[in-house]
Amino acid sequence: MEALFFNVSSGFLEGILRGYKAGILTQSHYSNLTQCETLDDLRMQLSATDYGNFLANEPSPISTSAIADKATQILVDQFNFIRTNAVEPLSTFLEYITYGYMIDNVVLLITGTLHERDTHELLQRCHPLGVFDTMPALCVATNVEDLYRTVLVETPLAPYFIDCLSAADLDDLNIEIIRNTLYKAYLEDFDRFCQTLGDPTYDAMHRILAFEADRRTINITINSFGTELSKEQRAKLFPAIGRLYPEGNNVLARADDIEQVRQACDYIPEYKVFFDSGPQSAPRANGNGAQHDLYSEDSSVAADLEDRFFRQEVHLNKQSFLQQFQYSIFYSYFKLKEQEIRSITWIAECIAQDARDRIQDFIPIF
């Protein structure tokens, strides 16, 4: 039934977005890029793709941060084009996508202010998709109560702060707790909103958001080993929409080492393979041999885990394009584009620092 009315308001934008998706770099593009000797070669190779002459005005030598910034600017332009042409409910959906970036920006500004960095420099480092009007005022942060009352109450993030006002003062641990509490509230709210959008959208988005929730749960657990975070505090940060909810969440809240984390994820086959060490069972386009002998078992599993999470995320985002007449393609495209920018930046860094042995460590998409 969604096919009957979807095209009235969003058919044109779906066509545009699928056109954008056709421009995502493929394996052959990546093999050309990895063979570049210098960043100027990279610029030339990228000019043959949908990126075009985005680096045309950069004086050489180009820096990798300039490449990342300009590529992100292309992403932002595409997002703004879709956003200005969208009507309800797509416009609300796109707003929800920006909230994730807003949370990151808010936390960045608070952290930076506490460490007494320059306001202007901090604002430069904010993600452009997550800017809101009163953002510069965040730089006068003293405690969360004031922050909320003076600055954040008018932003769309206001309802997510309900759980965090108890954090008395702002220090590094508390800020991470704030970040994760906000993100938990955001994920649950986004999931609830997607439910109102009906079936094919909710199917795809729920899978993606549930994986995001589980990923954050596992990361919070692993990162909290050996810190002062109590188990009750840890349990309050786990989102309630993942596949690990509720039994897995309970086990992870009490876990003390990686082995218990592995056991908690055992009953979900997709997550079980993340913890297999040694030759990987998931198919990989480019091999990443076991080069982690210098590190301990735990940190190598953790580093591998992050990589495998990214791959799974890319896999889920690719799947949402298989269905037409639904909104999850908008979310998936921007996540895939971000991943592509990360990959290009990685390749550029490897070329710039002449670390060609690790150049294949990016994640290919198509």
Next chain:
Amino acid sequence: MGLLTNYYAFGLPSFVALVIALYLLFTGSGEAFNVGRFLEESSPYAWAATGIGLCIGLSVLGAGWGIFITGASILGGGVRAPRIRTKNLISIIFCEVVAIYGVIIGIVYSAKLTQVPDTQIYTRKNYFTGFAIFWGGLTVGACNLLCGICVGITGSTAALADAADPNLFVKILIVEVFGSILGLFGLIVGLLMVARSDDFAAASSALVQPSPFVHLEL
């Protein structure tokens, strides 16, 4: 929320209908609900004209629906892949054909509408013609509505698939062809339904009272 709106959508009209039915029953005028009477006293013109209206109306609704579904996707997909623009007009043509079927049937049926004075219209053959045109028109209209929607959705997918990979277009076109045959079926059945009915003709002898339910001013 969906369950609540269903209650109102189905509960209220059913309740109202039940109250009216029971009122008629308990006040002794249950005979007032007389389907046979309604069929006999309504004029065959009313039936025939409604049928033709439904035929062309629903056909055009289906065609228009299909065209906007396909058109939006062709416009969107054509931004990055301009080569799809001309080839995908075939989908629009398939949708348009559905409206043409409606027009053809409309013309064929309206040829049967001749002028007959109302004292002489209520004959057996005219009743038959009136009913046949109504239901034939409804059949053709419904078939064309669903066919138009089907071709529209498939055409939209064909446009986006063509934009991604040119080899896919011809394959999805086959699905569209099968979809558009549905409209043709409707056309055929519509023609068969009125095959045996004659044009409206005056009664051979002036009837004083064609049926007890028909009230004429003589």
